[in-house]
Amino acid sequence: MKTMLLNGLFCAVVALAGCTSSRVTPDEYSGFLQDYGRLQPAESVSGKEVMRWIDPQAKLSGYTRIYIEPSQLYPAPKxxxxxxAQTLQMITRYFDSALKREFGKDLQLVEAPGPNTIVMRAAITGVSTRNEGLKPYEVLPLWLMAAAVNTAAGGRDQTVEIATEAQFLDGxxxxxxAQVVRKSDAQELENDRxxxxxxxxxxxxxxxxxDMRQGYEKLAGSTAGRR
Structure with a gap:
């Protein structure tokens, strides 16, 4: 029993120490973007961790229109x-509508690339669930046994993680x-079923x-006087 408790305590400490950053790491890149070598750690307007690159010479204030390509599921999901599969398709359609709703506040939405147009290509590159990490109070030995049994039975909350990669091109x-890679936790599921x-x-x-729309506004404002 003592050995089991010690093993449980060790696993709990590992679980707590393994709380990961919301920033996407290179081993999680999907291959959707043209060039990952340019990406650098950054923060979104709302303070979220992202990997991002922006052409320092781009004059974003010169664009008046945006063409948002239908977002993809990349790589092909399983x-x-x-x-x-139905939920995955619903996710991409909703993402498209959200992007159009936001960028339509600043730019004219168009149906094809052209002059003075930004082309946005986005992909959902990951949707996954995993066991929620042990909470601090569960490190106590009496709680560890219950937590272990609950996990084995599939009863622990499931953390939902979703990732995206997007690039912006001259039409x-x-x-x-510009290009950006990020992921976020979503609403948890009650169990793995x-x-x-x-x-x-x-x-x-x-x-x-x-975040993307507000980031564009900020960058466009900073380049408004650039020749």
Whole structure:
């Protein structure tokens, strides 16, 4: 029994120490973007960790229109009993509508690339669930046994993680203007059998769209006087 408790305590400490950053690491890159070598750690307007690159010579204030390509699921997803193909398609459609809603506040939405147009290409590059990490109070030996049994039975809350990669191009020259990689936690599932729904990730998708639009506003304002 003592050995089991010590092993449980060790696993709990590892779980707590393993709380990961929300920033995407290179081993999580999907291959969707043109050039990952330019990416640098940064913060979104809302203070979230991202990997990002922006062309320092780009004059974003010179663009008046935006063409948002239908977002992709990249690489091709493998639906599961928890994350269905239908839900994945609903996620991309909702992401598109969120991006159009936000960027439509600043730019004219168009149906094709062209002059004075930003082309946005985005992909959902990961949707996953994992056991929620042990809370501090669960490190206590009496709680460890209950936590271990609950995990084995599939009863622990499931943390939902969703990731995106996006690039922004000049609509006439196709030159790369900016690119960003980020991930977010979404609404938790009660256990590993509860199906994921669009409602579980809506807040993350809305947050991305708002951050991207506000980031554009900030950059466009800073380049307004650039020749």
């Amino acid at each position: 639906p599961t009993a928890v994350i269905s 006439a020259s196709h030159a790369l203007l 509860q199906p994921l729904t669009l409602d579980n990730v809506k807040s993350a998708l809305d947050g991305w769209a708002v």
